[in-house]
Amino acid sequence: MIYLHHNYGPHGKLKSPNCMVDSRFSLKITDFGLHQLRGPPPPPTDMKSYYKNQLWSAPELLRKYSNHGELLGTVKGDVYSFAVICQEIIYRKGVFYRPDISEPEAIVERVKSSPPFRPLLEVSSQEGKGCNPDLISLVQNAWSEDPSLRPEFTTIKMTIRKFNESGDTDNLLDNLLSRMEQYANNLEDLVAERTEQYLTEKKRVEDLLYSILPKSVASQLIRKQAVKAESFDSVTIYFSDIVEFTSLSADSTAIQVVDLLNNLYTLFDSIIVRFDVYKVETIGDAYMVASGLPQRNENKHAREIARMAIEFLKSMSTFKIPHRPNRELKLRIGIHSGPVCAGVVGVKMPRYCLFGDTVNTSSRMESNGEPKRIHISRTTMSILRTFGNFIMSRRGLVEMKGKGKMETYWLHGEYGNIVYPPAPGAVLVDNDPNLVNEAPPSQPQLQPPAPPTSSCDNGSSCGDLTHAAMVATTNGVADGDQQPLITSATTTNVTQHMTTTAVNTGISPKNPPSPKSAAGTPTSSNFIRAT
Structure with a gap:
């Protein structure tokens, strides 16, 4: 608009339908500089369309060219039209939005009369909450009733640039390319972060599955492989x-x-x-x-x-x-x-x-x-x-x-x-057949005790340990194909080495401790080690 006013004069018909966006998302202004044919007033059937086109027009122009005459634009009138377009963008509810009135003809008549009548524009409204208050103040100044109070487009441009703290250019495509470059620079970090989060969640799921199934089986299920019996x-x-x-x-x-x-x-x-x-x-x-x-x-x-x-x-x-x-x-x-x-x-x-x-x-x-x-x-x-x-x-x-x-x-x-x-x-059960032939190196060799006089489990007299060992051998066979735990070859060795009746935690395979009684003297035992 600065270029247009400097080289051609006022636009006169500035409105949102005349604002176009090109392939680079740059705003272009149309419908200006063309000669107009004078003609009769529009028929009554098109009056609604006529009044709707006047919604962007400044009140001083509406009063000057009444009775459906052709409106001639002014620089200050273009500033007023710019303010109406800004309100249209902020609210996104059409031109000259007001909740209490919607007929174009009624709106035009109200704008022409006093007091000043303008579109709804409030910071406290739901639509205006995200809008910069300074921008709303700029719009309100741009549609002032007194044309001399309306700012020039050069002033408007400088004011809007102050709102742009990020330094974006006027070209939307350039802004998009700049943002895409920033996203590309940060993309690797984002991918690494998301990948780490994914791997963490994946490990949690796998750990849960591994706690339910064996790891090898769970791995097959994760790879969607059939697990065969x-x-x-x-x-x-x-x-x-x-x-x-x-x-x-x-x-x-x-x-x-x-x-x-x-x-x-x-x-x-x-x-x-x-x-x-x-x-x-x-x-x-x-x-x-x-x-x-x-x-x-x-x-x-x-x-x-x-x-x-x-x-x-x-x-x-x-x-x-x-x-x-x-x-x-x-x-x-x-x-x-x-x-x-x-x-x-x-x-x-x-x-x-x-x-x-x-x-x-x-x-x-x-x-x-x-x-x-x-x-x-x-x-x-x-x-x-x-x-x-x-x-x-x-x-x-x-x-x-x-x-x-x-x-x-x-x-x-x-x-x-x-x-x-x-x-x-x-x-x-003797784990080492040679254990019975070895005397503990740190303990004295125990002497064979006197033959026991108690009865065996079957009620007969045991006589000596050899007989007891043979009884244990007989009872140790569960069925005909099992080998006895005590053989005749080791029965003599068992007879020669009686051990304690209490096994403590200090026993080792090659160095079992010598048992002692409460008085400290070695005692005999009824334990039988089987090979």
Whole structure:
């Protein structure tokens, strides 16, 4: 408009329909400098359109050229038209918006008359809240009733530039290109930040999935691969439950039971991370763990489960029931080793399930166990024997539901880490056949005691230890194809080396301590170590 006024004079018909935007988003003014044909007034049918075109016209022009005469523009009249266009942009509700009047003819008549009548423009209005107050003041000055009070376009341009604190140019496309350059410079940082957030969320989801399924199985599901059922020749399965849990639950509220199980399983979960095991599931007070699947670990699965079970029992000495702090929590543990088949079952809530007789046998080992004891099968005992550092004793033949009689054993701990000592007269499983031929280097050699005079379990006189060993050998055979734990070759050695009736945590495979009585003298023992 500055250029137009300087070179051609006033526009005379400045209005929003004459403001065009080119391909570079630059504003262009049209409909000026053309010769006009004088003609008769418009017919009554077009009067509404005629008055609507006059809504951008200054009041002094409307009064001067009444009776539908041709309006001639002025510089100050263009400033007035600019102010009306600004109000139109701010409110976006059409030209000369007022909520109380909408007919163009009525608006024109009100503008021509006194007092001054202008479009709605208030900072307090909903539409004007985001508008700069200085801009509203500029618009109000531009449509002043007195043309001499209206600013020139040069003044308007300088005032608007003060509003532009960011230094944007008049060309919208240049402004867009400048902003795109800024976005491009910052894009790498934004991408890195969003990528880090994505990876963090992805890791959370994966960790949650890995806590539900084995990592190898979960990875296959993440890659949308089918997880096929797989057979495992030898794994070890752990079952445990809380002794007298039913009576404890009956004396507790539901919230107290939930808190108890949550504290207990949180403790167990913190322990199993130290071993190569997989937590299969928890059902009520039952806790099921397996080792040797889905990643095979040779015969280490029995050792991992055994050590885990030992740590579970040890942790019970410090565990407190929140609402019954004086009541001891007792675990009953059963362990069995054997073949299983494992696979993912379900789609909505997939579960990694184990199938096979080994699972059932492990459950039977737990249910037929005793409080604060680790009950293991002969298969598990045979594997643990190969490591040479576990202390086990023979329990005997136990009637198992659906299994008949099975020979089972107690796991007491490892050398240096015994959770409970074997009972007097228990038949210990000897991990090292040469142990009975070695005397402890730091203790005197024990002399064979006098033959016992007590009766054996079958009511007959034992006579000597050789006979007792043979009785243990006979009872140690679960079925015809099992090998006895005590052989005739080692019976003589067992007779020559009697050990203490109390096994303490200082026992080592090659240096068992010499037992002493309360007076400090060595004592005899009824323990029989079996090879």
